[in-house]
Amino acid sequence: MTASTPTRRSRRGHGRATMDDVAAMAEVTKITVSRYLREPAKVADATAERIRAALASTGYVPNKQAGLLASGRSNIVAALIPNLSHSIFGETVQALSEGLQAAGFELLLASTGYALDREEEQLRALLGWAPSALVVTGRHHSGGAQQLLLDAHGAGTPVVEVWDHHPQAASPFAQVGFDHGAVGRAMAAHLIDTGHRALAYLDSGVDADFRAHERGAGFAAEARRRRVRCQTLRAETGDPFDAGRRAFHALCPSTKSPPERPSAVACANDHLACGVMMEALATGLAVPADLVVMGFGDFPVGRQLQPALSTVHPPSREIGRVTAQLLTQALASGERPRGTALPWQLLARASTQRVC
Amino acid sequence: MTASTPTRRSRRGHGRATMDDVAAMAEVTKITVSRYLREPAKVADATAERIRAALASTGYVPNKQAGLLASGRSNIVAALIPNLSHSIFGETVQALSEGLQAAGFELLLASTGYALDREEEQLRALLGWAPSALVVTGRHHSGGAQQLLLDAHGAGTPVVEVWDHHPQAASPFAQVGFDHGAVGRAMAAHLIDTGHRALAYLDSGVDADFRAHERGAGFAAEARRRRVRCQTLRAETGDPFDAGRRAFHALCPSTKSPPERPSAVACANDHLACGVMMEALATGLAVPADLVVMGFGDFPVGRQLQPALSTVHPPSREIGRVTAQLLTQALASGERPRGTALPWQLLARASTQRVC
């Protein structure tokens, strides 16, 4: 006993113990081992005991490709994310991963690096795993990618678009996120309500950051509706702090003062906003007295600045948590997942405080 | 011609086009299709043309479980990371993912949430995919996990420990990272060299953050060697900014002044350091005049603080990049990967500047 040299018969196998090895040691056939692994109750106690011993002594690890191929269903959820080094998506992925793991699913991850042309390629690679469900970011996809998603959807694979939830544009897929246009409008409204009549939106320099552009569009629309002047500027690519710094000078040349220049700048994210604010302070403008700045994302840095940065807190973790839950339910019941709009919060901190 | 209804014969299949469907349409057998997919040169031009057409019209996506099962090798690299919402690991994972994808590998990701007991479980799940290589964080593993890694290593699967590189402790696995003890010593040396004689290290509150503890040990050792007094405090769990704030009061009660209390505090990470510094400033201490603070990680926030936070810049992206490269080479050549020590940088910014 216990001498655990598994019977090696295979020519192609990779040397690990197989179910047959375990079965031989437990003096049963592999189907009984398989059954024990999935429905232990259906195996006699004595047999189970022998199988347990064999399992332990061989160090058996089931081969998933074989199992999935045989059963026809994978327990993989494939997710395609723009960028993982961005803590915002990191939180979503972390929560998604936790939720899925708890339910026995595995997360297969790919990132596009915000490159639209890589989306289709990556998606194709992910689909090769025959995932049980797909998670993609946003509702804007390249033509090829959209078709792949539609095919998967058509074949009954749940598809969830995270970080977006557009009230009108009826996507065929479930959306878990929020309306970025509404966020943009709320940002503009906040600034207008606190007395500003010359606004600017500093948009993300990343082409494929559609959600930032959408917030910008909402921002501009609200300004138009309220008949307030509004300027939009696209940030340069590269380090967002530096881009913000440079954008400040483009928006607020020292020769001008409001309403010639904006008295309030909203940014596509907190890092840009940070740059704008630091540079404003360095130039001698007071924040919020001379210039008001707000960002998006509620990055840790914003809370620590002097003055603290007003921003919008997105439901990053919630998106991951809810998506995991939705998918778990959908996969268990066989029904299509239904999207959810998740709440965000406008955090009016010191950087946009009205000065008396 | 385009009528693309694949022959559905299977009872258990999941409805996608298989290689047989493509073959039937191209009027060859599946092995020829398989060959075309892997070695197009070995297929006659006319045949290849028909296969291409069939491929496009069926929208065929190869089933990886089947391919991997048959070939015995997966192109999966499995990685186990403490936490993805932490931007430090996010950068590593992003770079790893980019490098692996470029070489045709896929990244299967799991996170332990810094829970040691989950490591073995997660590792076991990852191993089920018969990954071509394993990436784990650090060199401290639970007993079961260590055994699993050793087994994999013994079976010829490359194993890389990232974010660590211990000069003495000979790990059987390749290490790509740096010596945290050395970082701790350098931090202490920096503070002592700038005139401080009462130091403190604020350690991470996370039990499994072994690397932070190791930096602390190095820090304390250097202080001892230089005969400088040094105190170590474990941060509370929870929000690191708040933990830093509270730790400040524990370390520097208002009743004491140096050398009764430390004149320099090094922290396990920049967020803790931030908390310490903000609270010091709020309490009326000047930084760096009355108290010097430094962190670790070079988080974006540190550069933006007033004064800018001194810190250590770890090679986060480099670790991912080099690991991908190492594994790609090792898998191509069949040789074991060899570890690398990567350089970090101590960034002495304003928060530890000597005051004249």
Added chain:
DNA sequence: TTGTAAGCGTTATCAA
């Protein structure tokens, strides 16, 4: 409660 037979979709081997 346990087992037999067939099959999942692909690739390796060897033959034509």
Added chain:
DNA sequence: TTGATAACGCTTACAA
């Protein structure tokens, strides 16, 4: 240049 056949390691369906 192409194909027939047998794996790969597991699960489903159906018996015993």
